[in-house]
Amino acid sequence: MNLQKSMCLVTAFIFSLSSIGYARAEETGLLNDIKPPQQASEYIFRSSQKESLITVQLMGAVNKPGIYYVPQNTDLLKLITLAGGSTTAGDVSEVLVRKQEPKSWDEVKSKAINEYQGAYEVNAEKIIKYGGARQLKLAQDDFVYVPQKSTWVSGEATKTITVVSLVAGIVLTGLLIQKNSDHK
Structure with missing residues (x-):
């Protein structure tokens, strides 16, 4: 025994x-998969050689973060689409946009946009559902950040x-x- x-x-x-x-x-x-660090890159999108481009920074939980050279008429949703969309951890209901010239969006009337001292919080899910993306034109040196979804339980x-x-x-x-x- x-x-x-x-x-x-x-x-x-x-x-x-x-x-x-x-x-x-x-x-x-x-035990996690080994992934290379996500690094920002530069991307150029244009339909013709004569088209003038603006520079926009896109960071956060998108598939291809980086500096984007896009046509002047590019809107926020098109930029996120060019970046391959948000990652699975990305929260597109709280996209932050820091405009160099905030007055360019002052006339935009939408419940999907909240303004905070020149920075805008955009609920891209509502924009996709109800429309209005064409009003959200980006300008030279705008900064766009797609945050990660907040977790219910902290790491600790x-x-x-x-x-x-x-x-x-x-x-x-x-x-x-x-x-x-x-x-x-």
Whole structure:
């Protein structure tokens, strides 16, 4: 009987070590896919050689962030489309636009746009659904930022939940092993 209990304890110990190793690898990011850092690039879009271009910066959670040289009549949604759209983590309901000349959007009347001292928060989902993108023309040196969606649980809370569930799993496994070994 002592041999069985010893084997159960050794098994529980080995299981706990492997679980801790897994949690540690997850915490340090060793289990994540290795991705190269996202770097900004320059993109040029024009329909003809004679078309004059403006420079616009697009950063944040888009597939191709960078500096864009686009025609003067380019609107916000077209710019995001040229960038391959938002990433899965991108929140297009809170796109931030810093205009060099904020008065250019003063006459735009839309419930999808909120103005804060020359910066605009644009709900691109509403613009797509209800229209009005043509009014949101970009100008030279405008800056557009697509934020990431906010998470419900912070990174610290996730780590705490992982550790607590790991410890609970180890304790419950030990109890099950002990219970099953006592019945035999």
